[in-house]
Amino acid sequence: MKRLxxxxxxxxxxxxxxxxxxxxxxxxxxxxxxxxxxxxxxFMALGLKKGSHISIWGTNVPAWLLTFFGSAKMGGxxxxxxxxxxxxxxxYQLKQSDSEAIVLIDGxxxxxxxxxxxxxxxxxESCEPGKLKSRRLPLLKSVIYAGEGECPAGMVDWKDLYTLxxxxxxxxFEAVRDSCDCHEVVNIQYTSGTTGFPKGVxxxxxxxLNNGQTIGDGMKFTxxxxxxITVPFFHCFGMVLALMSCISHGTPFVPIxxxxxxxxxxxxVTKHCTxxxxxxxxxxxxxxxxxxxxxxxxxxxxxxxxGGPRPPKxxxxxxxxxxILLPFSVRPRRRPAAR
Numbered sequence: 001m002k003r004l005x006x007x008x009x010x011x012x013x014x015x016x017x018x019x020x021x022x023x024x025x026x027x028x029x030x031x032x033x034x035x036x037x038x039x040x041x042x043f044m045a046l047g048l049k050k051g052s053h054i055s056i057w058g059t060n061v062p063a064w065l066l067t068f069f070g071s072a073k074m075g076g077x078x079x080x081x082x083x084x085x086x087x088x089x090x091x092y093q094l095k096q097s098d099s100e101a102i103v104l105i106d107g108x109x110x111x112x113x114x115x116x117x118x119x120x121x122x123x124x125e126s127c128e129p130g131k132l133k134s135r136r137l138p139l140l141k142s143v144i145y146a147g148e149g150e151c152p153a154g155m156v157d158w159k160d161l162y163t164l165x166x167x168x169x170x171x172x173f174e175a176v177r178d179s180c181d182c183h184e185v186v187n188i189q190y191t192s193g194t195t196g197f198p199k200g201v202x203x204x205x206x207x208x209l210n211n212g213q214t215i216g217d218g219m220k221f222t223x224x225x226x227x228x229i230t231v232p233f234f235h236c237f238g239m240v241l242a243l244m245s246c247i248s249h250g251t252p253f254v255p256i257x258x259x260x261x262x263x264x265x266x267x268x269v270t271k272h273c274t275x276x277x278x279x280x281x282x283x284x285x286x287x288x289x290x291x292x293x294x295x296x297x298x299x300x301x302x303x304x305x306x307g308g309p310r311p312p313k314x315x316x317x318x319x320x321x322x323x324i325l326l327p328f329s330v331r332p333r334r335r336p337a338a339r
Contacts, residue, residue: 015223022257032065037070039161044173045168048142052101063103079093080189099139101141103144104143104144108258114152121136183206185203189234219303225249226251227277229254231278264278265291269297279308280305280311284314
């Protein structure tokens with residue numbers, strides 16, 4: 001993944017890659033590549049190095065994407081954290097994963113991530129940013145705040161990574177980046193823990209890229225498609241079946257930070273998405289939304305529904321079966337509507 005989206009796709013690297021609908025964040029492939037390298041150099045300035053474990057705790061925000069690819073570019077290992085975790089679950093995972101840094105947002109569904117990390121690390125409020133000395137989590141040195149409010153005491157402000165990057169010479173970063181091997185671990189994902197404590201699954205660059213390639217091949221993805229990603233990045237559904245299938249095929253994508261039926265339907269139409277991933281309850285929520293009939297989904301082509309059995313109501317009668325076809329099956333390609 002060192003320079004995948006630039007070196008593999010020189011013709012369309014200046015085309016749009018990411019387009020959010022609820023915030024001012026849109027990047028071309030080259031812009032995103034350059035920004036990831038800046039974040040990687042910022043991580044290195046904090047003392048993180050090849051092989052460092054970097055946790056990410058957040059919804060589908062831009063900082064999640066930048067942490068993932070920025071970490072990969074400097075040989076780091078991303079540890080994905082479930083957005084619904086409470087204090088005891090985060091405590092276990094940070095210890096078990098040997099995380100040296102964690103990037104987090106404000107919180108999710110009433111849970112304050114700030115309160116939880118301060119409960120685990122009371123030393124944080126009085127430490128110098130990037131110099132945490134925690135009795136409970138001795139390996140954790142940096143807590144990086146990527147939320148929307150004022151940066152809490154003791155945390156590194158996400159925006160400061162862009163200036164910290166200047167402390168890492170480009171040549172030093174490039175040497176580390178170019179030393180990375182495709183068979184090295186790039187991500188640790190944790191199981192749900194239904195049969196015991198969650199277990200960390202180590203995935204290599206080769207693992208996730210080839211899985212994404214296989215998924216994209218089956219869906220006939222090209223750079224003319226556009227995928228709406230409604231499922232969480234921290235899960236393999238969002239990271240591999242969505243992100244990596246797009247990355248490996250040069251397919252632009254529209255992330256949704258947290259699922260909302262109307263927000264998703266608006267994105268599908270306004271961004272002319274040709275594909276969407278989701279779990280059955282997401283599709284049911286869209287089908288049962290009172291405004292569903294007002295949308296034109298004729299440009300939709302494919303997608304994935306997973307995470308649970310398909311309920312009978314997911315097989316709607318015409319005209320819905322030709323509009324937002326559920327379950328999505330790979331059909332002959334149709335050129336997307338003009339943007």
